[in-house]
Amino acid sequence: MIPIEKTLIYSVIAVYLFITLAPLLWVLSTSFKPNQEAISFPPKLLPDAPTLDNYLFVLTNPNLVTSLFNSLLVSIGGTGLSVAVSALGAYAFARFEFKGKNLLMSTILGLFMIPVVINIIPLYIMLANVGLLNSLLALVLTFQILIIPLNIFLLKNYFETIPKELEEAALIDGCSKLRALWHIIVPMSMPGFLIAAILSFRFSWNEFVLPIVLSNKPDVMVFQVALYQFISLYRIDWGYLTAGINIALIPVVVLMLISQKRMIRGLTLGAVRG
Amino acid sequence: MSNSNSLGDYPPVTKKESSTNTPHEYIFKDFKLILIIGLVSLILVATSLTPFTMVHAQQPKQVTLTAIVAEPKERWDSLFADALTKLRERHPDMKIDIDYRVLPYADTRKQILTAMAGRTPIDLISIDQIWLGEFAEGKFLSDLSNLTQSWNRSSEWFKTNWDGGIYNGKVYGIWAWTDVRAMWYWKDLLNQSGVSPDSLRTWNGYIEAAKKLENSTKDKGIQAMHLVGASHSPDMWYPYLWMLGGEIVKQKSGHPQKGTYWFPAYNSTEGAQALEFLSDQVKAGIKPQINHFWGKEFADKKFAVMLEGSWLLGHFPRNESKNFDKSVGMIPMFPVPKEGDTSATMMGGWMLGIPETSTNKALSWELLTIMIQPDVLAPMLANYAYLPTQKPIAEGTYSTQLNATIPYYKELISMLSIGHSRPSIAEYPQIADNIRQAIDEVYLGVKEPKQALDDAAKKSAEVLGWS
Amino acid sequence: MILTLEARAGSLQPYLLLVPALSILVGFLLFPLIWNIYISMHNVSLTTILGEWKYVGFKNFSNLLRDPDFHMSLQVSLLFVGGSVALQFFVGMVLAVVLNQQIWGSNAFRALFIIPWTVSAVITGFSFKFIFSDSFGVLNYGLEQMGLNPVAWLSDPGMVVWTLVIANMWHGTPFTVIFLTAGLFSISSVVYEAARIDGATKIKSFFYITLPLLKPFIIINLILITMWSVNFFDLILVMTNGGPLFASTTSSLYMYRQAFEFGLLSKGAAAGFLLIGMNLVLAYSYIRLFRRKERTVEIRQM
Numbered sequence A: 001m002i003p004i005e006k007t008l009i010y011s012v013i014a015v016y017l018f019i020t021l022a023p024l025l026w027v028l029s030t031s032f033k034p035n036q037e038a039i040s041f042p043p044k045l046l047p048d049a050p051t052l053d054n055y056l057f058v059l060t061n062p063n064l065v066t067s068l069f070n071s072l073l074v075s076i077g078g079t080g081l082s083v084a085v086s087a088l089g090a091y092a093f094a095r096f097e098f099k100g101k102n103l104l105m106s107t108i109l110g111l112f113m114i115p116v117v118i119n120i121i122p123l124y125i126m127l128a129n130v131g132l133l134n135s136l137l138a139l140v141l142t143f144q145i146l147i148i149p150l151n152i153f154l155l156k157n158y159f160e161t162i163p164k165e166l167e168e169a170a171l172i173d174g175c176s177k178l179r180a181l182w183h184i185i186v187p188m189s190m191p192g193f194l195i196a197a198i199l200s201f202r203f204s205w206n207e208f209v210l211p212i213v214l215s216n217k218p219d220v221m222v223f224q225v226a227l228y229q230f231i232s233l234y235r236i237d238w239g240y241l242t243a244g245i246n247i248a249l250i251p252v253v254v255l256m257l258i259s260q261k262r263m264i265r266g267l268t269l270g271a272v273r274g
Numbered sequence B: 001m002s003n004s005n006s007l008g009d010y011p012p013v014t015k016k017e018s019s020t021n022t023p024h025e026y027i028f029k030d031f032k033l034i035l036i037i038g039l040v041s042l043i044l045v046a047t048s049l050t051p052f053t054m055v056h057a058q059q060p061k062q063v064t065l066t067a068i069v070a071e072p073k074e075r076w077d078s079l080f081a082d083a084l085t086k087l088r089e090r091h092p093d094m095k096i097d098i099d100y101r102v103l104p105y106a107d108t109r110k111q112i113l114t115a116m117a118g119r120t121p122i123d124l125i126s127i128d129q130i131w132l133g134e135f136a137e138g139k140f141l142s143d144l145s146n147l148t149q150s151w152n153r154s155s156e157w158f159k160t161n162w163d164g165g166i167y168n169g170k171v172y173g174i175w176a177w178t179d180v181r182a183m184w185y186w187k188d189l190l191n192q193s194g195v196s197p198d199s200l201r202t203w204n205g206y207i208e209a210a211k212k213l214e215n216s217t218k219d220k221g222i223q224a225m226h227l228v229g230a231s232h233s234p235d236m237w238y239p240y241l242w243m244l245g246g247e248i249v250k251q252k253s254g255h256p257q258k259g260t261y262w263f264p265a266y267n268s269t270e271g272a273q274a275l276e277f278l279s280d281q282v283k284a285g286i287k288p289q290i291n292h293f294w295g296k297e298f299a300d301k302k303f304a305v306m307l308e309g310s311w312l313l314g315h316f317p318r319n320e321s322k323n324f325d326k327s328v329g330m331i332p333m334f335p336v337p338k339e340g341d342t343s344a345t346m347m348g349g350w351m352l353g354i355p356e357t358s359t360n361k362a363l364s365w366e367l368l369t370i371m372i373q374p375d376v377l378a379p380m381l382a383n384y385a386y387l388p389t390q391k392p393i394a395e396g397t398y399s400t401q402l403n404a405t406i407p408y409y410k411e412l413i414s415m416l417s418i419g420h421s422r423p424s425i426a427e428y429p430q431i432a433d434n435i436r437q438a439i440d441e442v443y444l445g446v447k448e449p450k451q452a453l454d455d456a457a458k459k460s461a462e463v464l465g466w467s
Numbered sequence C: 001m002i003l004t005l006e007a008r009a010g011s012l013q014p015y016l017l018l019v020p021a022l023s024i025l026v027g028f029l030l031f032p033l034i035w036n037i038y039i040s041m042h043n044v045s046l047t048t049i050l051g052e053w054k055y056v057g058f059k060n061f062s063n064l065l066r067d068p069d070f071h072m073s074l075q076v077s078l079l080f081v082g083g084s085v086a087l088q089f090f091v092g093m094v095l096a097v098v099l100n101q102q103i104w105g106s107n108a109f110r111a112l113f114i115i116p117w118t119v120s121a122v123i124t125g126f127s128f129k130f131i132f133s134d135s136f137g138v139l140n141y142g143l144e145q146m147g148l149n150p151v152a153w154l155s156d157p158g159m160v161v162w163t164l165v166i167a168n169m170w171h172g173t174p175f176t177v178i179f180l181t182a183g184l185f186s187i188s189s190v191v192y193e194a195a196r197i198d199g200a201t202k203i204k205s206f207f208y209i210t211l212p213l214l215k216p217f218i219i220i221n222l223i224l225i226t227m228w229s230v231n232f233f234d235l236i237l238v239m240t241n242g243g244p245l246f247a248s249t250t251s252s253l254y255m256y257r258q259a260f261e262f263g264l265l266s267k268g269a270a271a272g273f274l275l276i277g278m279n280l281v282l283a284y285s286y287i288r289l290f291r292r293k294e295r296t297v298e299i300r301q302m
Helices: A003-031 A053-060 A062-095 A101-112 A116-129 A136-146 A148-160 A164-172 A177-188 A190-206 A223-230 A238-271 B023-029 B031-056 B074-090 B105-117 B129-137 B145-151 B159-163 B187-193 B197-201 B203-220 B233-243 B269-283 B310-315 B318-327 B361-371 B374-384 B391-395 B398-405 B409-418 B428-443 B449-463 C013-040 C059-066 C068-099 C106-118 C121-131 C138-145 C157-185 C189-197 C202-231 C234-239 C251-261 C265-301
Strands: B062-070 B095-103 B124-127 B174-178 B181-186 B223-225 B249-255 B259-264 B303-309 B328-331 B350-353
Touching: A003 A238, A003 C068, A003 C106, A003 C121, A003 C157, A053 A062, A053 A238, A062 A101, A062 A136, A062 A148, A062 A190, A062 A223, A062 A238, A062 C013, A101 A148, A101 C013, A101 C265, A116 A136, A116 B105, A116 C013, A116 C251, A116 C265, A136 A190, A136 C013, A148 A190, A148 C013, A164 A177, A177 A190, A190 A223, A190 A238, A190 C106, A223 A238, A223 C121, A238 C106, A238 C121, B062 B105, B062 B361, B074 B095, B074 B361, B074 B374, B095 B105, B105 B124, B105 B129, B105 C251, B124 B129, B124 B361, B129 B350, B129 B428, B159 B174, B174 B374, B181 B187, B181 B197, B181 B233, B181 B310, B181 B409, B187 B203, B187 B303, B187 B318, B187 B328, B197 B203, B197 B328, B203 B223, B203 B269, B203 B303, B233 B269, B233 B428, B259 B449, B269 B428, B269 B449, B303 B310, B318 B328, B361 B374, B374 B391, B374 B398, B391 B398, B398 B409, B428 B449, C013 C265, C059 C068, C059 C265, C068 C106, C068 C157, C068 C202, C068 C251, C106 C157, C121 C138, C121 C157, C121 C234, C157 C202, C157 C234, C189 C202, C202 C251, C202 C265, C234 C251, C251 C265
Parallel strands: B062 B095, B062 B124, B223 B303
Antiparallel strands: B124 B350, B174 B350, B181 B303, B181 B328, B249 B259
16 A cells, blocks of 8 residues: 555544543543532543542442442343344345334334334333333333344345345254244354344443433433433533543444454344345 | 455355255244244333332231422432321221332423323322422312311411412412522622622612622632523512512403403513613623523532522531521522612422322322421421421421521521512423523523513414404 | 145235234334324324324324424434435445455454444443543543644534444444355455456456445345434434534434423424335335446446
């Protein structure tokens, strides 16, 4: 590669890296400043007296820790449910021809276009009537609407790229369809499942608008909502808030880093059949 | 390049042992997948339903009162803790708990609306005075008129504050505490620029002082005067309207449906004059601030003079309240058109009310009354620098406690007599939005004050049903 | 009896497989949708929600379409969505291509670039609100230090939409980067080799090989990021609440404020449907646009 190209490439990366990371570095550095002086003017890049107090505060606060645990539970549970449910549905679309197939697919994608916020009141009424308000189960189920249509679409395209002959061979041997799904398709689609899982996790983990109305009882609060207590009308506890933000970043970032390569490969097959 | 032929990376397909199942029995034979889903769901159902079942399994005399209140949290923590202790003492036969949710301002309103729509029983809510009309009109609130009569403490309230909780002649909320907006200034900055605090009292003096201050504070990175440009800018404009004798809305007859109803009155000559003053400030170089940090920007000495609420005191370290008046000065007024005019200010704060859906109205009322008892409420007010709405705290023995801990307490209390409140009508949020747009238009120099107000009033009239 | 993968006519299997997904979607999406349809045809507000709901047919929709504030919000949405999609797409594309070259550390860079997408919208909003603050923001402070004039990021009506577009770009570009990178991975190097042997330059091969082969990814990516930008409002709510002078009130924020700030639930629901309509129209347009282009490219390559 000629040197000019290399310089160009590295400069583009450098510029965008700066744009991406600058706010994050700010958040990171602020989290190490004592909460009282968290924001000062003129702004200081590095804390004069770095401290771990903010992190200690967040991690020893029982409400915050509970909310962290709740978020993990809801996100993991939601991910499991969404991937399983979407896989079954995607399999149906990928391998079967049936009446209303296209209509159903279009409807599912159409439903995805609804802005979530207008559903808050009806969802609340519905959950209130079945007594599921302020429960983690309700959150798990509700968050599905954010991701099932996308996952079905992705996994469907993914399945379609796996040659039918493989399953047909297994079927001839007496395997049932669902077994074929489990033993053949799933192992070969692991990257696709990984992406669906990561997307599900990310959407569940970051969700704020729904939980703040549907489950604001302290013991079922999720982390994003709990973080909001540091932003009150009269002051923002930037120290604690940024510490909390960094902690909230960890699970999703870790997931993404570990599975980055597999995820991209998973998307490759999952999106080809537009 | 990291391309790879994806299929080649997959694990080889292994032949599993053949089973003799027919396709129709697949559901029952492939339990692994279903088992996992089932297990996950079961665990989640169990964890989430447990508290639900626990509530049902209580002894008959367990009562949990639910409340939705607005941030900040700490003031509710102390208030509920104290009140709960006293409530329990009164009812030794009951096991009483309070489950209160503290939410950000907008989310409190959203939560109340949603809960009422879903007819969820809630026992106590904090009501912003501007919500009272809507909530009462929407039948969210219990009529407390009879309860307040037997309670017989309404005469101990300041009239404006008591009336603020009344809608259509009935009592729906009790104004628990309030705050006022006053002028605060850094003494050293004014000294250095040769500006006398007294000059801030009149409109002309305020503008002149702004120019003088700007010259000297500019190099320090400090701005002279603060001007609210955020979404609640109307709140900081109303005092000027009121001090000229203007009003936001007035009753008028001839309404298509209601006969006599509210009509926008803020586009009067007084209104235009009041908005002219804001326009003059902008022309003199004062910048409307889009972001509002509720006094922190003053505490951080980014501004020399700031019109801000009494909560500003919360941004200063507690232990230095004795020295506070040495460095910070306060004038208990908004600037007036000319020397000697009566000023005005806006009163905020929170009301307490009982939703119609409550299943424990009597007990909730009792809790409410305890919360606003002087011995329970006064310590909280002292701690968070809020002002009382009832005479026993404002004037009695408790006032000494507040006087000792809150700087400029007497001056702040004196402002209650010139304090006005906003109308508690159902359409207020939209009217405020119209006014805000007018203020923005004037700030940006897009329209003249009278024109902007007239255009806004036209919209407000439509909102109020006058079209 | 030969078992094939195709279901026999009338088989219930596909439907059964779809039951879990559909039951969740029906319960949690369809029911709210129907509720919203119902209230958009009635007069429901904060003050009437527990009382009588008067039937008004399509009046809410016609009122909405006549509301100058709504027209304004459509214009703002156009700018916001257009700007966001354009920036996210082009920047994402550039980054995806750049990172796909043979350079050291591409995986690490990609990982770092993902991070903004993992921060929730509300938190992003608050952070940027502070960074872009006129008087106390880091950005203006930096500009002043460099001798440049501070910019009224959030208080200038002409500027504010673009500030939001920048914030949205920061937040949303990673998705495009990943998505298009996946697309790039699916193009085998053999194709590029062949083109190089034929004498094609890198630029030429990008436009005539890469882009056409990326088409399916591009379509889906555009549909998704457009829809997400149209529906996005938490960021804007936190950063500007629609001001100054409604210059940053997108249609989604308009809908939110009508429903929850003013308590006009019917108007909010009607606005919500218009938003869904917008999304569908845009998605459909993308598909039609690219189908047509596909044919043109194929003809060219023959």
